[in-house]
Amino acid sequence: MKSHTQYLTLNVGSKMEFLNITTEVEEAVRTSAVQEGLCLVNTMHITSSVFVNDDEHGLHHDFGKWLEHLAPFNPDPNVYHHNRTGEDNADAHLKRQIMGREVVVAVTKGKLDLGRWEQLFYGEFDGNRPKKVLIKIIGE
Amino acid sequence: MKSHTQYLTLNVGSKMEFLNITTEVEEAVRTSAVQEGLCLVNTMHITSSVFVNDDEHGLHHDFGKWLEHLAPFNPDPNVYHHNRTGEDNADAHLKRQIMGREVVVAVTKGKLDLGRWEQLFYGEFDGNRPKKVLIKIIGE
Amino acid sequence: MKSHTQYLTLNVGSKMEFLNITTEVEEAVRTSAVQEGLCLVNTMHITSSVFVNDDEHGLHHDFGKWLEHLAPFNPDPNVYHHNRTGEDNADAHLKRQIMGREVVVAVTKGKLDLGRWEQLFYGEFDGNRPKKVLIKIIGE
Numbered sequence: 415m416k417s418h419t420q421y422l423t424l425n426v427g428s429k430m431e432f433l434n435i436t437t438e439v440e441e442a443v444r445t446s447a448v449q450e451g452l453c454l455v456n457t458m459h460i461t462s463s464v465f466v467n468d469d470e471h472g473l474h475h476d477f478g479k480w481l482e483h484l485a486p487f488n489p490d491p492n493v494y495h496h497n498r499t500g501e502d503n504a505d506a507h508l509k510r511q512i513m514g515r516e517v518v519v520a521v522t523k524g525k526l527d528l529g530r531w532e533q534l535f536y537g538e539f540d541g542n543r544p545k546k547v548l549i550k551i552i553g554e
Numbered sequence: 555m556k557s558h559t560q561y562l563t564l565n566v567g568s569k570m571e572f573l574n575i576t577t578e579v580e581e582a583v584r585t586s587a588v589q590e591g592l593c594l595v596n597t598m599h600i601t602s603s604v605f606v607n608d609d610e611h612g613l614h615h616d617f618g619k620w621l622e623h624l625a626p627f628n629p630d631p632n633v634y635h636h637n638r639t640g641e642d643n644a645d646a647h648l649k650r651q652i653m654g655r656e657v658v659v660a661v662t663k664g665k666l667d668l669g670r671w672e673q674l675f676y677g678e679f680d681g682n683r684p685k686k687v688l689i690k691i692i693g694e
Numbered sequence: 695m696k697s698h699t700q701y702l703t704l705n706v707g708s709k710m711e712f713l714n715i716t717t718e719v720e721e722a723v724r725t726s727a728v729q730e731g732l733c734l735v736n737t738m739h740i741t742s743s744v745f746v747n748d749d750e751h752g753l754h755h756d757f758g759k760w761l762e763h764l765a766p767f768n769p770d771p772n773v774y775h776h777n778r779t780g781e782d783n784a785d786a787h788l789k790r791q792i793m794g795r796e797v798v799v800a801v802t803k804g805k806l807d808l809g810r811w812e813q814l815f816y817g818e819f820d821g822n823r824p825k826k827v828l829i830k831i832i833g834e
Contacts, residue, residue, distance in 0.1 A: 592732065592830065605791065607790075608740050610776060612778050615776075617791075620765065624764065654791070658796055660828055662830070667699070669738025672738060672739075
């Protein structure tokens with residue numbers, strides 16, 4: 415069995431943003447030399463996500479508006495008890511649960527086995543600091 | 555290490571529906587001859603889901619009503635910017651984030667290691683066209 | 695390839711609660727003797743979750759309040775058709791979709807490869823009965 419581990423560091427200069435990381439993950443798969451296996455991609459943080467969806471600007475706008483509606487930002491510690499710790503990012507912990515922590519993608523014939531429109535994204539909900547994404551590939 | 559890759563093609567004749575695909579995935583595990591490993595099942599599309607829950611008709615009705623409440627269908631491109639592309643399925647991209655893209659199930663003693671009520675479903679949110687589900691099994 | 699399978703039994707004495715199971719999963723990784731691989735942790739039930747987030751009491755309060763807002767408990771079978779089966783836990787099936795069924799964590803150098811604040815939780819939404827969590831580790 416082969417395995418390959420790689421870490422990306424991302425620094426998003428705004429509170430919420432979606433970055434396409436498909437190319438970086440494809441490169442990690444090539445480096446791994448795995449032909450048949452599984453590729454895990456996860457954020458190592460609890461206020462961001464890794465997910466698969468469409469690389470379309472309007473949709474990313476819709477995601478932002480929708481997540482703000484479902485889990486609105488509010489620094490008030492009476493609204494979110496988490497903000498009694500001195501943080502103001504409780505909403506980011508909730509948004510990330512909707513969008514997910516990780517994706518697992520099949521590796522087939524040495525490549526990410528993605529559908530035609532599937533692209534991998536890092537979703538930031540509490541930006542303006544460096545964050546890490548883990549890529550782990552196992553197989554043969 | 556063994557690996558097995560299989561694709562299902564599904565064509566749902568309505569906008570939203572939930573199909574039990576447990577039998578098809580169990581068959582793929584038998585075909586793989588893997589005794590101990592992991593089985594990834596994911597939709598290859600960005601307006602549908604693979605998830606685990608109960609095979610109960612009333613619950614599926616509740617899922618549909620609930621998802622429509624959280625992420626309502628609306629073709630208006632002022633409501634969802636994604637629909638400025640000429641599509642009308644922005645809501646389906648949102649619904650799929652709630653229900654998830656994939657499941658990973660353990661394979662133990664040659665079988666899917668599921669709890670008593672766990673069943674695998676394909677969740678369609680933008681039907682009336684053929685869609686593919688990927689099954690990837692690795693192990694020994 | 696090595697593999698290791700372990701089941702935890704949890705019995706939560708309230709309807710909704712979040713239990714930190716990181717130590718139990720770390721122990722399973724040590725027992726497996728896997729150095730490089732993947733660790734799947736999933737609930738075997740359809741009214742509970744396994745997820746990764748922060749071990750912070752205020753945040754868990756916020757999760758509870760937020761989930762109750764998005765998917766309120768209501769035993770009325772006219773509100774949730776699932777409750778026509780004689781159950782009253784339709785809301786728990788919905789809450790679990792938001793929080794997720796499983797997590798997959800990388801195993802690197804013999805340890806769970808978690809970010810600084812990442813902790814694994816069992817999320818119960820229909821407690822007062824014994825439930826099982828599956829841990830499956832594969833790798834080398």
